[in-house]
Amino acid sequence: MPTILVADDDANIRELVCLFLRNDGHRTIEAVDGKEALSAFTGTPVDLVVLDVMMPVMDGWTLCKELRSANPDLPLLMLTAKSETWEKVKGFQLGTDDYLTKPFDPLELTYRVKALLKRYRIDVEQTVNVGEVKINRQTYKVTNGMESISLPPKEFDLLYKLASSPGQIFTREQLIDHVWGFDYAGDDRTVDVHIKRLRERFADTSEFRIETVRGLGYRLETNV
Template sequence: MPTILVADDDANIRELVCLFLRNDGFATVEATNGREALALYASTHVDLVVLDIMMPIMDGWTLCKELRRANSDLPLLMLTARGETWEKVKGFELGTDDYLTKPFDPLELAVRVRALLKRYRIGSVQTIQLGEVALDRQTYKVTIGAESLSLPLKEFELLYKLAETPGQVYTREQLIDQIWGMDYAGDNRTIDVHIKRLRERFAATPGFRIETVRGLGYRLEASE
């Protein structure tokens, strides 16, 4: 599932935006200012950024400029209370793709996010191939060669998330937030249990392995 970075210093706005995006099938990560957003972008796979203009430490103008400098193909959506025409023009000149003024309709926000992802063709690939193992995000089916394997939903989502970006390290907290949701009240050690089950299921299957990165979390390594 695509991951959306929401950068806004207003905790209520972040909570509302993330709630509607997660309900619409997206994973979310949050930042309270531009500098924190840049750090998250550098350490986390992000498909789109929703950013406020008026933030402390680093404002949205600077964040937009830095993100666009780092990645010309990253969709950016400005969400702000400042709606004057010159500000919109400045945002577009700095590289934002869309602009939504507060107060906003969360449903409209979700529609704009989907439209941007579609424009950038993000999330359109629904099948991941790992050697003989194929993961189909539309049907939640796993096939190994000609054989089908049925996985519990969370095991499938965890494996698919790791397989989307082979080699990237995810912390337990990131995986909990992106798969179980930020409101999950259980122990994040549930990740360890699911990883153990996945390793056992695919122990004799070539194509990939799930590695533990001591002190950090997990990553999936695809075989050559």
């Protein structure tokens, strides 16, 4: 059962968040400010932190920075009443993984928590399995049963991204940012070229297929 630390000085928000998280099968720990949250974090194993930005004693910005320094792989979901772009950018720069603006739908919160926990497990294990196809990010090796498949780095990263979230649609821009980086200055059609190559390499596999979602982007669908 994942343990989630919820840090918010609003008792009603904490109660609501913890209620939905517990109903979704998670154990929760509460903290009224950043300092108390940091103390709870150091004393108890935590799988994810939901933190508010505007808290007394130690605000969410500082807490985010401290948590990320202590554990670079800890999933962080930031809650805030602020919706300005620069606030979100600051949160991501300090290390938060996701952002939710108040007022929020509790069901969306639980979905985002699930997604973060899934992503965290994938990042820790460094391996994604799609049926018999195994994609190991640590060794950059792909195997299909007993067959080893050699991929160039960009094709590997693209496949790993798609396979990490089967069924999720990724735009070309999202794939460019993740695989080639935010400072990539080339044509986003390079994604199409790499997708075509991946399809050719895995044309004979029955484990998955990469679908084009017209007007949106691409998604990987499993056949198992």
